[in-house]
Amino acid sequence: MVKQLVIAKPLTVTASRFALASIFSGALFVLLLCSLHLLQPEFDPTWRFISEYALGDFGWMMHLAFGLLAFAQISVAITIFPHIRTVTGYIGLVILGISAIGVIIAGIFVTDPISVSPDDATFSGSMHSFGAMLDYTPVAALLISLSLCRLDVWRPVKRVLLTSASIAIVAMLVFVFQIPRDGQFGPEVLAGMFGRFLILAEITWLIIVGIHGAKLGASK
Numbered sequence: 001m002v003k004q005l006v007i008a009k010p011l012t013v014t015a016s017r018f019a020l021a022s023i024f025s026g027a028l029f030v031l032l033l034c035s036l037h038l039l040q041p042e043f044d045p046t047w048r049f050i051s052e053y054a055l056g057d058f059g060w061m062m063h064l065a066f067g068l069l070a071f072a073q074i075s076v077a078i079t080i081f082p083h084i085r086t087v088t089g090y091i092g093l094v095i096l097g098i099s100a101i102g103v104i105i106a107g108i109f110v111t112d113p114i115s116v117s118p119d120d121a122t123f124s125g126s127m128h129s130f131g132a133m134l135d136y137t138p139v140a141a142l143l144i145s146l147s148l149c150r151l152d153v154w155r156p157v158k159r160v161l162l163t164s165a166s167i168a169i170v171a172m173l174v175f176v177f178q179i180p181r182d183g184q185f186g187p188e189v190l191a192g193m194f195g196r197f198l199i200l201a202e203i204t205w206l207i208i209v210g211i212h213g214a215k216l217g218a219s220k
Helices: 013-038 050-055 059-083 087-108 123-133 137-148 154-177 191-218
Strands: none
Touching: 013 050, 013 059, 013 191, 050 059, 050 087, 050 191, 059 137, 059 191, 087 137, 123 191, 137 154, 137 191, 154 191
């Protein structure tokens, strides 16, 4: 029995532009984050969260980076919306949208230092943590990838899509499971390292989708 291909309708001009925007914003996010590691070396990347860069002299760069990440998430959602045809895919889009809202909240409110206990958290720190907890981009990535891979035009990148989404899921689980139950962090808890790996896995998937979306737009 021959497996029937699911033919996708062409991406719109708007979707193609947002695909390019997701690539640009994702790449700029990585550039800003790498720059902050050099500009603010006092934040040990092995156990300090990237959010803490907002506490330093170049905090505006971290706020901008969060905005770029949210914009990349939204741009990808707009890019792939015409190609989502399954319930799984739509659930993934909703989760990606919620994740973008969470990142925006996390970018607006400045985090507390990692040494502050949950009981002593400020309003801004609590709001930042709330926003960060809404980011389930890896889950969205897996659901969306499973949906897109049903389409003929996305099958050339099926393996890389599913692999990058799976890596993001593993990174998220490792990050969550190593967080101390009492909320007390220290150099022995490698939260910063695992958090950076997670955010890199997320942005990699977003850029992969953006690149292929841009190719589909250019091939019309």
